[in-house]
Amino acid sequence: MTKDNRLNVTRRTMLLGTAAVLGSAALTGLSTGMARAQDGDVLRLAVTGSNADSLDPHRTQGQLTDIVRFTNLFDGLCEFNPDTSVANVLAESFTPNEDATVWTVKLVSGVKTHAGGDFGADDVIYSVKRILDPANPTKGGSLIGFIDAEKVEKVDDLTIRFTLATPYGPFREIWANRYLRMVTQDFDPAAPVGTGPFKFLSFAPGQESMFERFDDYFRGKAGVAKVQITNISDETASINALRGGQVDxxxxxxxxxxxxxxxxPGIKLLNNPSGMSLPLYxxxxxxxxxxxxxxxxxxxxxxxxxxVRAALAGYGEVGNDMQGRSIAPCGPTEVEQRKQDIEAAKKLLEEAGQSGLSVELATVNGTSGMVECAQVFAEQAKAAGVxxxxxVLEEAAYLANYGEWAFGVDFLNDTYLPLVARSLVPGGSFNNTHWDDAEFNALFAEASASSDEAKRCEIISKMRMIEHERGGNIIWGFANILNAYSDRLQGLETYVVDSAFYHLRKVSFV
Amino acid sequence: MTSAAPQTGLAVRGKSVSWLGKRLAASLLTLVLITMLVFAATRLLPGDMALMILGKDATAESLAALRAQLHLEDPLWRQYTAWIAGVATGDLGYSVISRVEVAALLTPRLQATLSLIVLSLAVSVPLALVLGFATARREGSVGDKLVLFGSVAINALPEFVLGMLLVILLSTNIWHLFPAVSSLSPGQPVLHQLDKLVLPGLCLVLLQVTYLYRLVRAAVIDVMTSEYFHFARLKGLPEGLILRRHVLPNAIVPAVIAIGTIFAYSVGGMVVVETVFSYPGIGSALTQAVGTRDLPVVQAAVLIIAVIFLISNLVTDALAHSITPPGKGGQK
Known part of the structure; x- marks a missing residue:
C-alpha cells in the first residue's frame, strides 16, 4: 500500500510540475503577445546578413542587411522608380555640356542632415572622393570609375561640377545605384550621419539594428516610428518569424x-519582377x-x-539570350523568342565536330534557382547527346575559380548599361564568358557617350541583338525576387532593381 | 607501495592524483593535436580568405596586398606558431570578416550556448531521474511501454524535424505561444529573454530526457534484479531507504556519464537546433565562419569547443570515478 501511495505522490507531483511548466510557459507566451500589440509602430524586418555587417554604405560587402540599412539611412543623388526609370532625390537637376564631358549637378535646397546641419556640395564631394578612394576599393567605385576625384569641384553650396575624361551619357542614371549613397563630411561608420528617412539608434553586427524616424526628412516623415532589422540567415526561420508575428x-x-x-491568411507575398538573370555562361x-x-x-x-517552371517554381519570366528584363525607358527589342530545338542543336554540334560532347557545369547554392536550373539543363542536354x-560547389570554392570556369551559373541584377560594363565587355569583373566582340564593344562605347536617350535606346537594341546572335550566355530566364509581409502593412511596392525594403519610408501600418 | 599492501586513505588519494595528472597530460596533448589538425584543415579548404573578403570585384593587386596583410603567404608553421603564441597570451586574434576581436565575437555566442544547455539540463536531469525510477518500478506496465515507445519515437526524429514540429505546434500554426525565432537582442542578458529560449530549450529537453531516462530506467531495473536488492527487501528495510542507499548510487553513474557526454557534445553539436530557431550559439558561429573562410574565428571556435569537451570529460570521469560504488569497480 505504502509503495503505491508513494508512487501516486510521485506521479501527482510530476503532473503538477508539468502543469506548472506549461502554465508559466503560457503566461510568458501571453506576455510576449501583449508586448507585440503595444509596439505596433515598430516595423520589424527579417533580413539575411552575416558577421561582416557594417553601417558603411561604401565599404560594404553588399549583403542584404547592409543594403537595407544604408538605403534607409542615406539618400542618393537619384533613386530607382519601381520600374528601371530613375528619379532625382538629393539632386534637383543634371546639366551636361555639348559632348557630355562636363556635368553640372544642382542639389535640392533645405535638406537637413541627421545631425541638424544643411546638406550641401561639400558633402557630395566628400562622398564621391570616399567612394573613389584607391586605398579602400568600394563597389560603388567601379561604377563611377569614369570620374576623376580631383576634378569634382564646388561651384556654390548647392552646385557641383564633374569634369570627365571621356563623355558619359547616362551620368544621371548611374547615381540611382545603391552603392552611391551620400554621407556627410567626416563620416564615421560607428555613428553614421546621413540625410535619409531614418536615423541610427543601435547596431550589433550579425544580429540586430534599430533606427528611428527622422522627423525633419525633406521628403516627408516616414510611416513608422522605428525600424528593427534582425539578421536571420535561415529562410525557413524567417518565414516562421513572420508566421508567428515576430517580424512584419x-x-x-x-x-x-x-x-x-x-x-x-495574414501574410502577403511581394512578387518583384526583378531584372535578375541566372545566366549559364x-x-x-x-x-x-x-x-x-x-x-x-x-x-x-x-x-x-x-x-522557369522547375527552377523558379514559375516565379519568373522566360529569357531570350539577352540581358535586361526591362530596359525602360527604352521599348522592347524585337527578336524572335528562341525555343528548344534538339534536332537543330544536334546538327550544329555535328557541324562543329562536337557530337556527344561532355562538359562540366559549375554552380553554387547562391540565390534560389542556381542549382536547380543547372540540373534541369543537364537533364535536357541528354536528348541532344550532350x-x-x-x-555543385560551396561558395568559397566557387569563388576561388570565379572567372575561370568554362561553363557555369551566375546571377546578375542591374540596369542594362551598367550590367554590360560589368559583365559583357573586356575588363568587367563579371565577364565570365570572356566575351570580346569588337562590334558590341564599339556600340557600348557609343551608347555610353550619348546623352540623347532616344539614340541610346536605339544602340541598346542593336547590342541586345548581337547578344542574342552570338553572345556567350544562355539567358534562359529572369527570376522574380519574393518577399513576404504581414497584411497589417501598407505601402509596399514591387521593384525591378530596388526593393520595398530599400524604401521603408513608404511603409506604414494599416 | 606494493600491490599487496593494504590501501590507506593517503595511498588512494595519491592514486587519484596520479590518475588526474595522467588525464590532464593526455588532454593537453589531445588539445595540441587538435589545434594542429584544425590549422592544417582550414588551410586545405578550397577557396581563399582574401577573395571571400574582397568579393568577385577584387583585383589581383588588392588580393595580393590583403594576402600579405593577413600573412597568408607565410609558411604554415610560422602562421601556426604566431597563432599559438597569441592564444597562449589570451589573444585569439581578429575576425577578418567582421573586423572585431574574435573574443568579442564569440563570447556572447558561448554564453548563449552554455545558458541554453545548462537550462535544458536543469530541467531534463531531474525529469529523467523521476521518469526513469517511476517506469523502472513499473517495468512492463502499459504506462512504461507507452513512455518507452514515445521516447524512442522522439529520439528517432531528426533534430530539425522535432524543431519544426515544435514551431508549428507552439508558435506559428496551432498555438501562438512562443517566438518561432530565437535570435537574441544584443545588449540584453540571455536570462532576460527567456521566452526566446523556450522552443530551442524544449527541443533539447525532449531529446535529452528521452535518452537519459532510458539509461536511468535500465540501471534501476538492473539493480532491482540484483541479489543485494532482494536481500535488502527481505531484511525489511523501508522502500525509501533501499532506493536512497542502494538503487540511486548504482543507477546514477551511467546517468552522470551520459550528462557529461550530452553537455560536451551539445556545445558544438547543437548546430541544427541553433539553425532551426536561428539561435546565436557558438556552433552556428563556427559553421558560418567556415562558410566565409573566417579562419581566426574557425580556429578559436574549435579550440573553445575542444577545451570545453576535454574539461567536461575530465570532470565527468572524475565524478564517475568517485561515485562508482565499490561493488562496481569503484574505490572503497
Whole structure:
C-alpha cells in the first residue's frame, strides 16, 4: 500500500510540475503577445546578413542587411522608380555640356542632415572622393570609375561640377545605384550621419539594428516610428518569424514556399519582377565554346518554359539570350523568342565536330534557382547527346575559380548599361564568358557617350541583338525576387532593381 | 607501495592524483593535436580568405596586398606558431570578416550556448531521474511501454524535424505561444529573454530526457534484479531507504556519464537546433565562419569547443570515478 501511495505522490507531483511548466510557459507566451500589440509602430524586418555587417554604405560587402540599412539611412543623388526609370532625390537637376564631358549637378535646397546641419556640395564631394578612394576599393567605385576625384569641384553650396575624361551619357542614371549613397563630411561608420528617412539608434553586427524616424526628412516623415532589422540567415526561420508575428516583413522567401505562403491568411507575398538573370555562361575564348555553333546549340537545348517552371517554381519570366528584363525607358527589342530545338542543336554540334560532347557545369547554392536550373539543363542536354555534369560547389570554392570556369551559373541584377560594363565587355569583373566582340564593344562605347536617350535606346537594341546572335550566355530566364509581409502593412511596392525594403519610408501600418 | 599492501586513505588519494595528472597530460596533448589538425584543415579548404573578403570585384593587386596583410603567404608553421603564441597570451586574434576581436565575437555566442544547455539540463536531469525510477518500478506496465515507445519515437526524429514540429505546434500554426525565432537582442542578458529560449530549450529537453531516462530506467531495473536488492527487501528495510542507499548510487553513474557526454557534445553539436530557431550559439558561429573562410574565428571556435569537451570529460570521469560504488569497480 505504502509503495503505491508513494508512487501516486510521485506521479501527482510530476503532473503538477508539468502543469506548472506549461502554465508559466503560457503566461510568458501571453506576455510576449501583449508586448507585440503595444509596439505596433515598430516595423520589424527579417533580413539575411552575416558577421561582416557594417553601417558603411561604401565599404560594404553588399549583403542584404547592409543594403537595407544604408538605403534607409542615406539618400542618393537619384533613386530607382519601381520600374528601371530613375528619379532625382538629393539632386534637383543634371546639366551636361555639348559632348557630355562636363556635368553640372544642382542639389535640392533645405535638406537637413541627421545631425541638424544643411546638406550641401561639400558633402557630395566628400562622398564621391570616399567612394573613389584607391586605398579602400568600394563597389560603388567601379561604377563611377569614369570620374576623376580631383576634378569634382564646388561651384556654390548647392552646385557641383564633374569634369570627365571621356563623355558619359547616362551620368544621371548611374547615381540611382545603391552603392552611391551620400554621407556627410567626416563620416564615421560607428555613428553614421546621413540625410535619409531614418536615423541610427543601435547596431550589433550579425544580429540586430534599430533606427528611428527622422522627423525633419525633406521628403516627408516616414510611416513608422522605428525600424528593427534582425539578421536571420535561415529562410525557413524567417518565414516562421513572420508566421508567428515576430517580424512584419521577411526578405528571403524561397520559390518552393511561395505558393503555400500566398494561400496563408495574414501574410502577403511581394512578387518583384526583378531584372535578375541566372545566366549559364560559356567561355567564348576556349574550346569548345569558342565555336559559336556550340554556343548556339546549347542555347537551343534549353527548354526555357520548363526551366522557369522547375527552377523558379514559375516565379519568373522566360529569357531570350539577352540581358535586361526591362530596359525602360527604352521599348522592347524585337527578336524572335528562341525555343528548344534538339534536332537543330544536334546538327550544329555535328557541324562543329562536337557530337556527344561532355562538359562540366559549375554552380553554387547562391540565390534560389542556381542549382536547380543547372540540373534541369543537364537533364535536357541528354536528348541532344550532350553530357552535362553538374558540379555543385560551396561558395568559397566557387569563388576561388570565379572567372575561370568554362561553363557555369551566375546571377546578375542591374540596369542594362551598367550590367554590360560589368559583365559583357573586356575588363568587367563579371565577364565570365570572356566575351570580346569588337562590334558590341564599339556600340557600348557609343551608347555610353550619348546623352540623347532616344539614340541610346536605339544602340541598346542593336547590342541586345548581337547578344542574342552570338553572345556567350544562355539567358534562359529572369527570376522574380519574393518577399513576404504581414497584411497589417501598407505601402509596399514591387521593384525591378530596388526593393520595398530599400524604401521603408513608404511603409506604414494599416 | 606494493600491490599487496593494504590501501590507506593517503595511498588512494595519491592514486587519484596520479590518475588526474595522467588525464590532464593526455588532454593537453589531445588539445595540441587538435589545434594542429584544425590549422592544417582550414588551410586545405578550397577557396581563399582574401577573395571571400574582397568579393568577385577584387583585383589581383588588392588580393595580393590583403594576402600579405593577413600573412597568408607565410609558411604554415610560422602562421601556426604566431597563432599559438597569441592564444597562449589570451589573444585569439581578429575576425577578418567582421573586423572585431574574435573574443568579442564569440563570447556572447558561448554564453548563449552554455545558458541554453545548462537550462535544458536543469530541467531534463531531474525529469529523467523521476521518469526513469517511476517506469523502472513499473517495468512492463502499459504506462512504461507507452513512455518507452514515445521516447524512442522522439529520439528517432531528426533534430530539425522535432524543431519544426515544435514551431508549428507552439508558435506559428496551432498555438501562438512562443517566438518561432530565437535570435537574441544584443545588449540584453540571455536570462532576460527567456521566452526566446523556450522552443530551442524544449527541443533539447525532449531529446535529452528521452535518452537519459532510458539509461536511468535500465540501471534501476538492473539493480532491482540484483541479489543485494532482494536481500535488502527481505531484511525489511523501508522502500525509501533501499532506493536512497542502494538503487540511486548504482543507477546514477551511467546517468552522470551520459550528462557529461550530452553537455560536451551539445556545445558544438547543437548546430541544427541553433539553425532551426536561428539561435546565436557558438556552433552556428563556427559553421558560418567556415562558410566565409573566417579562419581566426574557425580556429578559436574549435579550440573553445575542444577545451570545453576535454574539461567536461575530465570532470565527468572524475565524478564517475568517485561515485562508482565499490561493488562496481569503484574505490572503497
Amino acid at each position: 516583413m521577411a526578405y528571403k522567401i524561397p520559390f518552393a514556399e511561395a505558393r503555400i505562403l500566398e494561400a496563408e 560559356m567561355r567564348t575564348d576556349i574550346a569548345p565554346f569558342n565555336d559559336v555553333r556550340v554556343r548556339q546549340a546549347f542555347r537551343l537545348i534549353a527548354d526555357r518554359d520548363m526551366m 553530357t552535362v555534369k553538374v558540379n
